[in-house]
Amino acid sequence: MSFLAPGRLWLLLGVAALLGAYLLLQRRRSRYAMRFTNLPLLERVAAATPGWRRHVPAGLFLSMLALLVVGFAQPTDEVQVPRERATVLVAVDVSLSMHATDVQPDRLAAARAAAAEFVGSLPREFNIGLIAFAGNATVVVPPVTDRDALRAGLDRLDIDSTGLAGTAIGEAIAASLEAVRTLDAQAAAEPPPARIVLLSDGANTAGRAPDTMAAEAAAAEIPVDTISVGTEDGEVAIGGQWQGVPVNGETLRAVAELTGGAYHEAGTATELRDVYADIGSSVGYRSEQRDVSSRFIGFGLVLALATAGSSMLWFSRIP
Numbered sequence: 001m002s003f004l005a006p007g008r009l010w011l012l013l014g015v016a017a018l019l020g021a022y023l024l025l026q027r028r029r030s031r032y033a034m035r036f037t038n039l040p041l042l043e044r045v046a047a048a049t050p051g052w053r054r055h056v057p058a059g060l061f062l063s064m065l066a067l068l069v070v071g072f073a074q075p076t077d078e079v080q081v082p083r084e085r086a087t088v089l090v091a092v093d094v095s096l097s098m099h100a101t102d103v104q105p106d107r108l109a110a111a112r113a114a115a116a117e118f119v120g121s122l123p124r125e126f127n128i129g130l131i132a133f134a135g136n137a138t139v140v141v142p143p144v145t146d147r148d149a150l151r152a153g154l155d156r157l158d159i160d161s162t163g164l165a166g167t168a169i170g171e172a173i174a175a176s177l178e179a180v181r182t183l184d185a186q187a188a189a190e191p192p193p194a195r196i197v198l199l200s201d202g203a204n205t206a207g208r209a210p211d212t213m214a215a216e217a218a219a220a221e222i223p224v225d226t227i228s229v230g231t232e233d234g235e236v237a238i239g240g241q242w243q244g245v246p247v248n249g250e251t252l253r254a255v256a257e258l259t260g261g262a263y264h265e266a267g268t269a270t271e272l273r274d275v276y277a278d279i280g281s282s283v284g285y286r287s288e289q290r291d292v293s294s295r296f297i298g299f300g301l302v303l304a305l306a307t308a309g310s311s312m313l314w315f316s317r318i319p
Contacts, residue, residue, distance in 0.1 A: 092199050
């Protein structure tokens with residue numbers, strides 16, 4: 001924590017001086033009471049002493065002054081602020097291998113559920129788009145702030161049935177970049193801060209080369225976070241026969257490294273949700289120093305009310 005007006009903190013010396021004066025007065029009062037040697041008579045004529053309660057209003061009052069002085073010095077703290085026009089593209093592999101049930105209930109269903117939680121965790125002002133890819137890539141939902149539209153788009157995701165076999169990771173990145181470039185009228189001249197989150201279970205087998213598109217994303221300063229979902233034991237039925245579809249994350253790892261993103265592995269539905277939660281905690285924010293003096297002033301006002309309340313309750317007066 002830092003202060004915009006640190007010189008004002010010298011006023012805390014005044015608070016310390018008041019504390020010292022209060023302690024001195026209490027000591028003198030104690031000495032005066034000891035001079036009255038007829039203690040039985042003193043007990044009869046003196047009202048019941050409030051004991052420790054008499055110090056509570058003073059303690060609250062001095063604490064209030066200290067908090068108000070700190071607030072007066074305009075403290076600042078680092079806070080995470082959502083970036084204006086922040087845009088996130090979620091690209092999900094819908095190739096046949098995503099039907100494998102090594103991730104329950106299957107890879108695609110787990111991906112849909114985790115992506116829905118991820119979308120719900122991001123600030124409402126974020127633009128979020130959805131890309132589906134197999135042998136090519138399709139924009140299912142362009143970047144919007146409408147969370148209902150995004151959830152509906154996720155529900156519509158299904159295994160590719162167009163006959164275009166393969167996994168086009170490069171095409172998914174290309175479609176995501178185009179969605180960012182066409183976000184709004186000013187996107188071409190002033191690109192929004194953007195990030196791509198790409199989920200797949202295999203290597204690239206169709207379309208443009210992932211490293212070429214990753215280089216384009218890096219040039220546009222758009223990180224690509226990649227998630228490989230699945231295990232070595234994945235299988236799907238093709239033509240009535242079971243075929244192994246082990247997860248292959250090497251291409252995804254390379255894409256993440258080239259773009260400055262992060263590579264994650266998820267072998268279970270729980271791990272997949274954790275990965276999305278980890279990405280969500282860092283995407284689309286910037287650190288900014290903000291004036292937080294209102295915190296201290298607010299707590300100071302609460303203590304002021306507590307000071308008045310305790311004094312009225314025990315001593316029938318406001319200090």
